[in-house]
Amino acid sequence: MSDLYIYNSYTREKEKFEPLVPGYVGLYVCGPTVSGESHLGHARPYITFDVVNRYLQYLGYKVRYVRNITDAGHFEEEGREAEDKVATKALLERLEPMELVHKYTNLFHWGMRLFNTLDPSIEPTATGHVIEQINMIQDIIEKGYAYEVNGSVYFDVKKYAEHFPYGKLSGRVLDDQLETTRELDGQEEKRNKADFALWKNAPPEHIMRWTSPWGEGFPGWHIECSAMSSKYLGQVFDIHGGGMDLQFPHHESEIAQSTIAHGHAPVRYWMHNNMITINGKKMGKSYNNVIKLTELFSGNHPMLEQPYHPMVVRFYILQTHYRSTLDFSNEALQASERALRRLWEGYEVLKKLNHPGNTEAQDKALDKKVTDWCRECDEFMNDDFNTARVVANLFELVPVINGMKGGQIKLNAISADTFTLLSQTFKSYMEDILGLQPLAQEQGDKLDKVLSLLIDIRKDARTRKDFATSDQIRNKLTEAGITLKDEKDGSVSYTIE
Secondary structure: OOOOEEEEOOOOEEEEOOOOEOOEEEEEEOOOEOOOOOEHHHHHHHHHHHHHHHHHHHOOOEEEEEEOEEOOOOOOOOOOOOOOHHHHHHHHHOOOHHHHHHHHHHHHHHHHHHOOOOOOOEOOEOHHHHHHHHHHHHHHHHOOOEEEEOOEEEEOHHHHHOOOOOOOOOOOOHHHHHHHOOOOOOHHHOOOOOOEEEEEEOOOOOOOOEOOOOOOEEEOHHHHHHHHHHHHHOOOEEEEEEEHHHHHHHHHHHHHHHHHHHOOOOEEEEEEEOOEEEOOEEOOHHHOOOOEHHHHHHOOOOOOOOOOOHHHHHHHHHOOOOOOOEEEOHHHHHHHHHHHHHHHHHHHHHHHOOOOOOOOOOOHHHHHHHHHHHHHHHHHHHEOOOHHHHHHHHHHHHHHHHHHHHOOOOHHHOOHHHHHHHHHHHHHHHHHHOOOOOOOHHHHHHHHHHHHHHHHHHHHHHHOOOHHHHHHHHHHHHHOOEEEEEOOOOOEEEEEO
């Protein structure tokens, strides 16, 4: 098998992957900020790095996969005032912050299970590592690269840039940042506009707060990941992943503060997936174009023509290379659904075929084609995890499988070894590496029929003014995680959580 090459966002080159410790890989991926529901845009990094994790394990590596939960102090440097997103959302929803965190963490895990992502080895929370963050901040202050003002602590970016290449990951020039950084809350405290917060002083009305050497406050966003990644993966680790939108300021800041704290850069290979866009715009709350996972799976969103199965969404994401932009459309998702059905049906046919066992291929040209298509799958994955080309090769193999079933191609056209390779390739890639599962359409159809029957019974009860029965049906369905919604036109829609 050929060597694995990864596109390193830091050097902007494909580099041969050589882990720090032979046979072991340390992988860190920035997890969700659990102040709201995960959406389609969030699905891409977690599916992308699930495949990275799966493929590294397929290659025989023992992977320690760390994916954090940001449950406090998500401080954003650009576009808004300094705030704790979790505490702010908790006030809006009239929930205790940890109640809100629990709610949205559970929703996130629910979505990840439906996407068939493997659990990370460790899933640390920001609130569970405040001591580590404070210790790291104190170390950076002692080394002269951070300063305290009015109970807040800022990283001195200008001083750092005198000795280290600040902006190399994101391609940003510090002088431009000094001129273009927006005026935000607390800017007058900073020595330079580009300085970022390691710790923020908490005003009296702030809910989530911790005692620190600088007074009561909450951690900056960037310090959380540096503290947690170094605790569980060491001061230097192999791969750090996340969306391209995190390159600046988040990952750039991680590099700076970790370099000062530990005396060297923290990460050997930086990996960033591209965005999911809608009509060319990044999917995000600021653009008001977010499709939540609950809406995606239920079809209950104005932009959706139908519900989409989690496996269809997973397949839709993997049909495009992770570094390429992926534009959302109903047509693209519907095409992915048809394609996944065809691919999975071919796989099911293959599992039922029995090769006669001949060692010599009857059709040597076909035998070579099948062998090449199978072996190329590993080559494509070794070329920066190119799932798109792997999927294309699997589709090349489907007509051969269907031909064997229909008799147009004899089973002994390819050798027993090639047939074994074909079977192993489909098993490895469909299930183990791409992490796909059957759509189970029949179960979905049965559920739709049962719900339609209950909706009709409830409608009849309302017509007869039997509101007790009507309410009982609605309440029981709600307890089961199914919410009914009475539309203005008299129809009833439902969402499944």
